[in-house]
Amino acid sequence: MKHIKTLHKGTLKDSLKNGGCGECQASCQSACKTSCTVANQACQKQ
Amino acid sequence: MVHAFEMNGFYIAVDVNTGSIHSLDRITYEILKAFPYDFSADKAIQMFGEKFGVEEVKEACHEIEQLIEQGMLYSPDLDQPLLMRQIENKSGLKALCLHVAHDCNLTCEYCFASKGSYCSERRLMPEEVAFKALEYLAQNSGDRKNIEVDFFGGEPLINFEVIKRAVDYGKELEKQYNKKFYFTITTNGTLLDEEKIDYINEYMDNVVISLDGRKSIHDAMRYYRNGKGSYDEIVDAARNLVSRRGNKSYYIRGTFTNRNLDFSEDVFHIAELGFEEISIEPVVGGGQPFHITDKHIPIILDQYERLAKRILDYIKAGNKLKFYHFNINLYGGPCIQRRLVACGAGFEYLAVSPEGHFYPCHQFVGQPQFIMGDVFKGIDDPKGLSEQFKRCNILTKEKCKDCWAKYFCSGGCHANAYYTNGSIDMPNELACLMQRKRIECALMMEVALSLESA
Numbered sequence: 190m191k192h193i194k195t196l197h198k199g200t201l202k203d204s205l206k207n208g209g210c211g212e213c214q215a216s217c218q219s220a221c222k223t224s225c226t227v228a229n230q231a232c233q234k235q
Numbered sequence: 236m237v238h239a240f241e242m243n244g245f246y247i248a249v250d251v252n253t254g255s256i257h258s259l260d261r262i263t264y265e266i267l268k269a270f271p272y273d274f275s276a277d278k279a280i281q282m283f284g285e286k287f288g289v290e291e292v293k294e295a296c297h298e299i300e301q302l303i304e305q306g307m308l309y310s311p312d313l314d315q316p317l318l319m320r321q322i323e324n325k326s327g328l329k330a331l332c333l334h335v336a337h338d339c340n341l342t343c344e345y346c347f348a349s350k351g352s353y354c355s356e357r358r359l360m361p362e363e364v365a366f367k368a369l370e371y372l373a374q375n376s377g378d379r380k381n382i383e384v385d386f387f388g389g390e391p392l393i394n395f396e397v398i399k400r401a402v403d404y405g406k407e408l409e410k411q412y413n414k415k416f417y418f419t420i421t422t423n424g425t426l427l428d429e430e431k432i433d434y435i436n437e438y439m440d441n442v443v444i445s446l447d448g449r450k451s452i453h454d455a456m457r458y459y460r461n462g463k464g465s466y467d468e469i470v471d472a473a474r475n476l477v478s479r480r481g482n483k484s485y486y487i488r489g490t491f492t493n494r495n496l497d498f499s500e501d502v503f504h505i506a507e508l509g510f511e512e513i514s515i516e517p518v519v520g521g522g523q524p525f526h527i528t529d530k531h532i533p534i535i536l537d538q539y540e541r542l543a544k545r546i547l548d549y550i551k552a553g554n555k556l557k558f559y560h561f562n563i564n565l566y567g568g569p570c571i572q573r574r575l576v577a578c579g580a581g582f583e584y585l586a587v588s589p590e591g592h593f594y595p596c597h598q599f600v601g602q603p604q605f606i607m608g609d610v611f612k613g614i615d616d617p618k619g620l621s622e623q624f625k626r627c628n629i630l631t632k633e634k635c636k637d638c639w640a641k642y643f644c645s646g647g648c649h650a651n652a653y654y655t656n657g658s659i660d661m662p663n664e665l666a667c668l669m670q671r672k673r674i675e676c677a678l679m680m681e682v683a684l685s686l687e688s689a
Contacts, residue, residue, distance in 0.1 A: 192263045192295045196685045198307060199254030201571045201642060205313070208570020209321060212381045214417070215330035216645075217578035217596065222387075222421060222443070222488075227577060227645035228674070229562040230569045233381065 210234060237274075237308055238639035239267035242679040243544050245686075248308070249678065251639050255307040256565060258682055262287045262295045267308075271639075274299060274309055313571065319630055321572045327377025329583040331368055332597045335360040335397055336389040337589050341423050341465055343457045345492060345518045345525060351389035353588070353601035359394045360589040365401040367610035368587045373412040383417045387586075387597055392426040395434075402438050419443070421488075423457070425465050427472035436480050444473045447489035448501020448515065455494065456525075470508060477510060486559060489515040492525035496534045499542035506549070506556050514559030517669060519598075519651055532665060536672045543676035547683055563643060563677035574629075577645040581607075581624025595624055598650030624649065627659045634662050643674045 212233040236251040239259065246264035248257040259267065265286075266279045276296035283292045302308040337358045339351025351357070369384065376382045384405065386398050398420070405416040419441040427435075427444075435442050446469050447453040454464025477485055487510045491498035498515050505513050517527055517535070527535070546556055578584055581595035588600050591610040599605040608615035629635040629646045638644075644667075649659040651666050 190298045190301070192260045193248075193298050193302065194258040194686075195255065195302070195307060196258055196682060197254070197256040197565050199250060199256070201252065201254045201574070202310070202313060204570035205317070205321070205572070209325075209572035211325070211327070211329060211377075211379050211572075211583075213569055213573055214381075215383055215579055215584045217330075217332075217580065217584060222597065227574050228568055228643040229559070229564055229677075230573065231564055232567055232569055232573075 207234075208232075236637075236639055237267050237271055239264055239271075240675050242540060242675055243547075243683065245679055245682050247675075247678055247682050249639060250308050250310055251642065252310040252313055253307060254565075254568075254642060255302075255310075256678060256682065257302070257307070258686060260295075262291060263299065266292070266295060266299065272309075274303065276300065315630055318571070318575060322575055322625060322628055322630070325572075325576070325579075325583065325625070327379055327583075328372055328375045328382070328585065329379060329579060330383035330385070330585075331372050332385045332387050332584070332586040333360065333365060333368055333391075333401070334388060334586060334588050334597065334600055335365065335386050335391045335401075336393040338393050339388060339390040339423070340393070340425055340459060341390070341457055342460055343423075345456055345490060345520075345523070347519060347598060348389060349601070353389075355601055358589040360397060360587075360591075362397050362400050364587070364589065364591040364610055365397055366404050367591065369401060369405050369408055369416075371610050371613065373408045373414050376414065380413070381415050381417060383419065386418070386420040388421070390423050390426065391420055392422050392431060395426075395431060399434065417441075421445075423465065424469040424472050425459075427476060432472070432476045432479065435476065436483065439483075441484045441486070442476070442480075443486045443488045443514075444469065444476070445489065446470065446473060446487050446505060447491070448495065448498065449504045452495045452501055453489075456490070456492065474509060484512065486512050486514050488559075489513075490518050491515055492518045493527055493531050494525055496531055496538060498535075499538050499545060502542055502558060503545065503549075506554075511555045512557045512559075516560075517666075519648070520654055527665060529665060532668050535669060539669070539672045539676050543680055547680050550684075551687075560673040561677040561680055563674065563681065565678075565681050571642070574642045574645050576625070576628045577647065577649070580649050582621045595620060596650060598648070598654075624659065632660055632662060634667070638667070638671075640671045640674050644670045 216227050239248045246259035248267050280292050342350045417440045420439050421443040424444040450466040453466040458464050586594045586597040586600050593607040594600045594605050629641040635641045647662045651663045653659050655663040
């Protein structure tokens with residue numbers, strides 16, 4: 190494409206099928222303790 | 236829904252419902268910016284044909300339509316009842332925050348814990364409470380293998396012996412219940428000696444050490460009872476700890492207030508001290524002269540943008556630096572189930588006070604109306620707090636429903652909402668503004684690095 194370059198094809202919908210194992214880190218246990226950011230957590234399955 | 240923004244010379248679009256990220260040119264940026272919800276090629280040609288030329292706009296619209304067909308722009312809302320069931324089906328505890336010491340040797344001005352005491356008498360958690368808490372977590376974490384315990388305070392190292400015994404007991408429970416405990420500690424760093432450093436580096440999977448940045452900034456807020464600043468001791472101890480930590484994670488974690496709105500200087504001060512994993516966060520709360528109000532927001536947003544550009548240059552020059560809030564994991568990020576409920580306070584994550592009471596999270600400890608039972612008798616929650624917290628998520632909060640950042644932020648901090656708006660259902664607007672900016676900064680950095688390596 191000339192005008193748009195896709196850098197990441199999101200998979201949020203797909204993750205609905207095989208996600209939810211709950212093994213990832215609780216966000217508030219990491220650095221913040223006040224302002225959680227979930228998107229920076231890593232998936233334990235990957 | 237599509238969010239298009241410009242930063243640092245990059246034009247970027249986020250497809251909200253899939254999390255797809257696109258790098259745009261000026262034409263497609265202006266078009267997508269004008270159509271956040273529904274795209275119309277005819278309207279776009281009408282609006283931008285004269286400015287960019289009809290043929291160019293037609294070509295840009297064609298590319299947009301191709302991406303719509305491929306499900307990477309204007310993708311439909313995810314099935315809301317199905318998502319809601321995913322939340323309702325969540326069961327089992329995941330993490331506990333153990334307040335092993337409601338006491339502190341510092342008297343930090345902005346402390347949400349009333350200088351460490353949480354509005355009650357100074358108290359250390361007895362061993363039996365810590366043991367019962369760990370047992371409760373191991374027994375009530377369902378099928379989950381990985382469970383977490385953060386040693387928190389006050390200053391947790393005041394109660395170091397109980398921490399050590401609790402970790403030993405956790406190792407026994409791992410075998411008994413087929414679990415893996417991840418232990419972390421959040422410390423002000425002043426009590427770190429050789430023994431404690433070795434212990435933390437061996438047994439703590441993460442350590443968070445508090446340092447606000449420049450000496451003058453840090454010492455003005457984080458001082459001992461005699462008024463002396465704590466900067467010098469903390470820097471020495473933290474350097475010592477990190478130099479012997481190998482590849483294990485840590486965070487140097489600071490707070491900024493309206494007295495250091497140029498906090499990007501503090502981030503780089505910490506980086507220049509030799510640290511690579513840094514988090515500087517806005518002070519929470521209101522009513523004190525150092526708190527953040529809406530008049531400070533434009534300066535803070537500008538600081539975040541400056542910080543992102545500066546970190547990008549710093550990384551490109553071959554240095555290492557992870558700024559916690561800019562670390563968005565685009566490629567290996569969490570599943571949708573994880574993104575719906577933020578920290579899980581009240582049902583996946585609980586705090587335990589020194590006497591053993593359960594609270595929805597560490598920020599509610601000391602507020603009797605939030606007690607949810609105790610480690611000896613288990614959850615006793617007649618007010619249904621756990622269910623209230625579970626039902627407070629990005630699907631139910633009015634402010635989140637229409638926000639482009641909802642799947643990155645996951646709804647924000649319940650305590651921040653409660654303490655500013657009196658309800659966990661009403662996110663703090665200032666926190667939302669800062670969060671959206673931080674996410675844009677993180678995406679810009681990802682885009683910049685991706686394009687460079689392409």
